[in-house]
Amino acid sequence: MAWYLVKRLLQLIPVFLGATLLVYFLVFMTPGDPLDALCGDKGCTPGVAAALTKQYHLDDPFFMQYFHYIGNLLTGDLGVNFSGREVSSVLADAFPATIRLAIIALIFEAIFGITFGLYAGLKKGGWFDSTVLVLSLVVIAVPIFVLGFVMQYFVGVKWGLAKPTVSGAADWSDLILPGIVLGLVSFAQVLRLTRTAVSENASADYVRTATAKGLTRGRVVRVHILRNSMIPVATFLGMDLGALMGGAIVTEGIFNVPGIGNQLYKALTLGDAPMVVSVVSVMVIIFCVANLVVDLLYAWLDPRIRYA
Amino acid sequence: MREANMENNDAADRDLDPEARAHEAAMREIADTADTPAGSHQKDLGGLSTGIMMEHFVADVGSTPVTATDSRSAEGAPVSLWRDAWRQLRKKPTFVIAALLIVLVIVVALFPQLFWTENPSAAATQCLLENSNGKASAGHPMGFTAQGCDVYSRVIAGTRASLMVGLFTTIGVVVIGGIIGALAGYFGGWIDGVLARLGDVFFALPLILGALVVMQLPFFKAHRGVWTLVVVLVLFGWPQIARIMRGAVVEVRNADYVVSARSLGVSSLGILMRHIIPNAMAPVIVIATISLGTFIVAESTLSYLGIGLPPGMMSWGNDISDAKDAFRSNPMPVFWPGLALSLTVLSFIMLGDALRDALDPKARKK
Numbered sequence: 192m193a194w195y196l197v198k199r200l201l202q203l204i205p206v207f208l209g210a211t212l213l214v215y216f217l218v219f220m221t222p223g224d225p226l227d228a229l230c231g232d233k234g235c236t237p238g239v240a241a242a243l244t245k246q247y248h249l250d251d252p253f254f255m256q257y258f259h260y261i262g263n264l265l266t267g268d269l270g271v272n273f274s275g276r277e278v279s280s281v282l283a284d285a286f287p288a289t290i291r292l293a294i295i296a297l298i299f300e301a302i303f304g305i306t307f308g309l310y311a312g313l314k315k316g317g318w319f320d321s322t323v324l325v326l327s328l329v330v331i332a333v334p335i336f337v338l339g340f341v342m343q344y345f346v347g348v349k350w351g352l353a354k355p356t357v358s359g360a361a362d363w364s365d366l367i368l369p370g371i372v373l374g375l376v377s378f379a380q381v382l383r384l385t386r387t388a389v390s391e392n393a394s395a396d397y398v399r400t401a402t403a404k405g406l407t408r409g410r411v412v413r414v415h416i417l418r419n420s421m422i423p424v425a426t427f428l429g430m431d432l433g434a435l436m437g438g439a440i441v442t443e444g445i446f447n448v449p450g451i452g453n454q455l456y457k458a459l460t461l462g463d464a465p466m467v468v469s470v471v472s473v474m475v476i477i478f479c480v481a482n483l484v485v486d487l488l489y490a491w492l493d494p495r496i497r498y499a
Numbered sequence: 500m501r502e503a504n505m506e507n508n509d510a511a512d513r514d515l516d517p518e519a520r521a522h523e524a525a526m527r528e529i530a531d532t533a534d535t536p537a538g539s540h541q542k543d544l545g546g547l548s549t550g551i552m553m554e555h556f557v558a559d560v561g562s563t564p565v566t567a568t569d570s571r572s573a574e575g576a577p578v579s580l581w582r583d584a585w586r587q588l589r590k591k592p593t594f595v596i597a598a599l600l601i602v603l604v605i606v607v608a609l610f611p612q613l614f615w616t617e618n619p620s621a622a623a624t625q626c627l628l629e630n631s632n633g634k635a636s637a638g639h640p641m642g643f644t645a646q647g648c649d650v651y652s653r654v655i656a657g658t659r660a661s662l663m664v665g666l667f668t669t670i671g672v673v674v675i676g677g678i679i680g681a682l683a684g685y686f687g688g689w690i691d692g693v694l695a696r697l698g699d700v701f702f703a704l705p706l707i708l709g710a711l712v713v714m715q716l717p718f719f720k721a722h723r724g725v726w727t728l729v730v731v732l733v734l735f736g737w738p739q740i741a742r743i744m745r746g747a748v749v750e751v752r753n754a755d756y757v758v759s760a761r762s763l764g765v766s767s768l769g770i771l772m773r774h775i776i777p778n779a780m781a782p783v784i785v786i787a788t789i790s791l792g793t794f795i796v797a798e799s800t801l802s803y804l805g806i807g808l809p810p811g812m813m814s815w816g817n818d819i820s821d822a823k824d825a826f827r828s829n830p831m832p833v834f835w836p837g838l839a840l841s842l843t844v845l846s847f848i849m850l851g852d853a854l855r856d857a858l859d860p861k862a863r864k865k
Contacts, residue, residue: 205696205699205700206696206699206700206703207703209696209697209699209700209703210700210703210704213700213701213704214704214712325593328845328848328849328852329841329845331848332792332841332842332844332845332848333837333841333844334796334799334800334803334837334840334841334844335800336799336800336803336819336823337819337833337837337840337841340823340826340830340833340837341834341837344826344827344830348827433705433708434705434707436705436708437705437706437707437708437800438707440707440711440804441800441803441804444804455711456804459711459715459804459805459806460805467711467712467715468712471704471708471711471712474705474708475703475704475708478703478705479703
């Protein structure tokens with residue numbers, strides 16, 4: 192297990208380096224002198240230009256610059272954004288709201304997606320199954336920003352069931368509606384995945400054996416069907432974190448959640464490249480780590496998988 | 500005559516017991532490897548090895564098994580996977596509805612002038628501020644935007660850009676992802692390793708996030724349009740198709756017909772192009788159809804965020820982006836493009852879903 196963990200962590204390194212190198216290359220290796228951007232219209236005096244060149248390692252070759260950036264990234268120094276604020280402190284302020292939002296979305300999609308999917312899969316072909324299958328496709332097809340506006344309009348404004356926008360504190364209760372909007376598309380996908388896996392496993396030999404042994408239906412469903420169906424779902428939930436982070440940009444914009452997505456959106460509209468790169472790099476790290484955690488979960492879900 | 504026979508036999512052989520099936524398959528394999536040239540029989544055996552397609556000829560009472568399998572049309576087999584799929588599909592209401600909707604969307608995209616009441620591109624005369632946020636009226640069934648433009652005509656005119664991005668991105672992803680996946684799967688070894696890691700790097704950047712970064716580049720900012728968006732979406736979309744293609748190729752790589760083609764001296768490229776890729780296409784087509792919908796969503800999301808298509812270009816995403824600020828007083832200019840967008844995406848996803856069921860007989864039996 193420990194050896195497997197080390198191996199996976201080592202495999203993570205080239206992916207992480209490659210992804211950040213890609214982002215770094217895309218943003219920093221574009222035509223135009225960064226000094227022009229830093230000095231504005233009037234231009235710098237030679238002394239200031241030399242100091243800036245030294246500060247940002249502008250004289251170094253590309254790979255040296257990149258390694259400076261990675262070194263800074265790993266030590267938590269993400270540079271400053273266009274308004275001169277430390278990117279790391281902006282992120283520290285914005286992260287809690289986004290994490291709360293993502294947790295609500297993940298819990299929503301996991302609990303409801305798996306429950307509905309289990310029920311549909313056990314009664315494959317029934318009315319519930321057919322209805323849910325079509326409805327889930329509809330939910331998947333509606334883009335998240337349309338979904339967000341519609342939910343905000345009806346649930347928040349017309350019916351007054353939830354606050355249409357989020358307060359500055361972004362409490363758990365404020366974030367329920369945006370969290371559900373964020374998780375809705377993935378909920379439909381979790382439902383479909385669970386349904387397929389459950390209906391496949393329900394007719395497996397070991398399930399028939401378990402029933403023949405006289406186990407209760409509840410135990411057969413819980414231990415023999417559901418647990419065996421969880422591997423594709425767990426993989427999806429890990430991958431889904433990437434989609435959630437993309438979706439958070441839209442959802443946080445609509446509901447005015449003071450989170451990472453909102454900051455990223457602001458940086459985008461301002462053309463604040465350092466901020467965009469930093470935020471995306473942090474998101475890539477989270478995404479990679481989440482997928483590692485999912486890999487480790489496999490062992491718990493399916494003891495046959497040994498990490499040799 | 501032979502065609503008619505095939506039809507009847509197809510219906511009959513579903514009821515064959517497994518042993519008879521195995522026997523038929525074995526006899527056919529012997530006859531095929533013995534008699535048909537290498538190039539022409541790849542597909543039927545390919546179906547066998549992937550388990551996708553099972554079609555058996557039931558011999559007439561008087562004929563021997565060998566002549567029976569021999570009389571089987573070699574060209575008939577590859578058609579029958581798709582013909583079988585088609586037989587399944589045309590009975591499905593979701594497929595019929597999705598296909599009709601897609602045809603409608605394509606017609607609207609090609610000939611918008613047949614549908615709109617006024618050409619929204621000649622906007623100077625058409626968007627009147629006196630109509631600002633106006634309600635639906637005769638000739639303007641969807642009301643007006645804040646700028647006084649006719650929502651209906653804009654929805655019609657926006658179809659083309661969204662569909663083009665979806666379609667060309669899908670073509671690009673299938674070509675690039677397909678080639679990379681096929682090379683990785685066929686050659687294996689270090690090529691596979693390098694290509695897999697390369698795919699991981701692009702896969703680690705979620706589509707929207709990656710596109711956000713690339714669209715920030717000065718070059719892409721200066722040349723915003725359908726083609727830049729297609730390039731960006733292909734850049735981050737290809738690993739998915741590559742993985743599927745690789746898996747499908749690995750599955751058929753060591754099939755008997757590939758071994759026999761190789762021993763007959765067919766070059767690697769020839770084997771890849773004529774034997775392996777055609778047999779690995781079914782899962783790729785399914786995923787590509789579904790992806791077409793998701794690429795349209797990605798386009799509209801980027802346009803909504805203000806970094807997709809340029810502001811002047813009419814597309815559903817841009818229209819929704821323009822109308823979002825006045826949403827609470829006038830939700831209709833958001834609702835109608837949103838509905839058009841959702842229905843289009845839904846059609847492609849439903850089509851892909853139906854295709855998957857039809858092309859995978861294993862799932863159908865249960």
